[in-house]
Amino acid sequence: MKLTKNQWIVFGVICFIGIFANLDKSMIGFTADKLISTYGFTKTQMGNLSSVFYVSFILVTIPGGWLVDRFGYKQFVVISLALLTVFSFLFGSVTGLGAIVLLRFMVGFGQAGYTNGAPKIISEHYQSDQCAKVQSFVVATAGIGGILASTVGESMINSNWHYAYYFLSAGYLVALLAVIFLMKDNFKDKGAGNAVVKAPQQKAGFFDAWKNKNTLLLALAVLFSNLVGVAMLFWLPNVLRINFNVENQGTLSKIMVAFYIIMTIAMASSGSIITKFFKGKELKFIFVSSILTAVCLVVFITAPIYMLAIGALYVSVFTMMLAFSALLSVPYQLVPKQIIGAAFAVLNIGAFVGGIISPQLVSLFAQPTSYLYSFICLSVCMIISGACALFVKKPVEIVGGTENE
Template identity: 70%
Template sequence: MFGVIFLIGIFANLDKSMIGFTADKLISTYGFTKAQMGNLSSVFYVSFILVTIPGGWLVDRFGYKKFVVISLAVLMVFSFLFGTVSSLFAILFLRFMVGFGQAGYTNGSPKIISDSFEADQCARIQSFVVATAGIGGILASTVGESIIHTNWHHAYWFLGFGYLAALLLAVIFLKEHKKEEPLEQTKTVEKKEKIGFFDAWKNRNTLLLAGAVLFSNLVGVAMMFWLPNVFHVNFNIENPAMLSSVMVGFYVIMTIAMASSGIILTKYFKNKELTFIFWASVLTAVCLVIFITAPLYQLAIAALYVGDFAMMLAFSGLLAVPYQLIPRNIIGSAFAVLNIGAFVGGIVSPQLVSTFARSGSYTISFIVLAVCMVISGGLALLVKKPGQVKETEKNQQLRKQMNHAKA
């Protein structure tokens, strides 16, 4: 089970990471503008949201296998088609369709983890699944970048075959699985599984975490999408091999951060996860400013890598804490809300960066991204632990009783 979702995650994140190299290639090959390439990312996240709004609730109600299998079929077909076109309209349209497929996997994986593992294991499993973003990035910066540099169409045919392999494995090995409940709890469980469409939207912690994920993912998407072009514009790096090595380092650190985040949070910051997320976000913001303003290339790279590590720890933490703070019966729906926050950030991100970018510099854009990271950390601090929520509800009940007594 874990192996299947891990492999799917690698190909899904290879897809997401390759698009930055593809956009850079399209700009130089066809003369597309930065704003037009910003739309390439935005349309992807628009379709993502359209599926995600009902997707999490449907996964909670009816299971995850159908969603994952259908999503992989969609990804396979439209990745192959993406590798056959060259007009701007066709490129944007097919990227829009790829977003539908990516959403199916993203909504299904949290439910797979929640149903297949115990609560104290979910954070670690989630961290390994999220780490596929880094592995996909490494593959994109090496294999993907090499193929894109030669012929970008071939890169998406390669990706299509990867999705085909993942689809076959999902059909064979992916099974619906729920942890067994004691017989005396069966009726209660059945009642809990009658989930309202808006139940997750009424959960305060879900909404705060969604806001934090929005701003954090906004920065992450901006980094993955624009870094190749930032190195061209701000640092005058034109050598593809040099650019590839820098990006490989970026994704290796991302992978290490994501894979280790579950262990770091559970072993060293248990019950202090939200405070840790805040300070990791602040550190990321500081590093972003140093990176884009550093007078020395070596200092800029050091700041980039430290910021990358801190950013991924914070982001992974935001995706791990819901398993502790949000009721299991709405976990799929809750992650759908978080994903919508992430995707809104993904839609806004490319346009935000291109709006503040100047012809010869991305400095202002990165300062804006630093502010977004601080906002993300601040929202995380507002999230309440279950005990705090119960205490608040108890205090509200007491106030109501006192008001009735006075009346």
């Protein structure tokens, strides 16, 4: 990417925040296991850590996108990082169940602030043709966070789980200072070929994004796509045990780390792939990638040969992440800029609704000795996701007195 110095600084800051935010989200599973073994908490009690996080995330997201559009991202992101710094530190300092659950609820508020602020940061600092590439790298921090959580994070938690959250708090503090001192809200960059000038914009209404058909269709596509992604991450170790008799913990860890690495590569490269080879055909690209994912999921769960199954698994995660990243990049071209924050809030709600219902959907179709029907269901969800993208309409442009799409 050809970016100016200021744009590279912004890029570095939002990626740094993304890595720590996703490290936080990925570490909580390891933390829950440690709390169960250390303090005797039940799995049901630790399941509340996930539930309260999603509840607080959605509570902030509903008005969050609109607030970012109306008042700017900087105040919103600064407050969210301050909350994450304080409550992550406190989370690592307590041992009581009530305090642990309450503080995880508060961490959800902070996480939602960054998630809702990031799209606005990108749209403010980069041209439309740069947004897809930047967005793909920001989304790829989910994979980096997962890799770090599966290696460094797990090691720190097993050694002393309190220190793991002190480390997170320190990272959030560094990010907070970077946003305060390095990022400007009303940004103008005079670098050659990269000028980004804010034009006067009409104030966005609270429900404008919810009235936008493209936003709703993309949110529905994200819901079904993220449903499949969360299901894969949540159930994959058990699927490998039940369907493929993989019992060795070392083998399972290697498969999961490779899964995260491929996921990261797919997300990081998606922006370049789309802008270079599929510019103007993003929606068809999403559909084709979704269909390929659906096919590979069926091959994975039905393959008679173990290596064929693992190959299909890795191809499916690659194409799934390409489709998901593309879904998160097309709003910059299809949704009016004045509601971009609120539009991503709608997409985030769709993603988290998919994440919430995903484990229950898989368990509904799972059998004691096979996840065959569950993965067929996931394949259907990917097809629905791709089909939703096909119904999205590109904005009509007025050129020379005539309408062009």
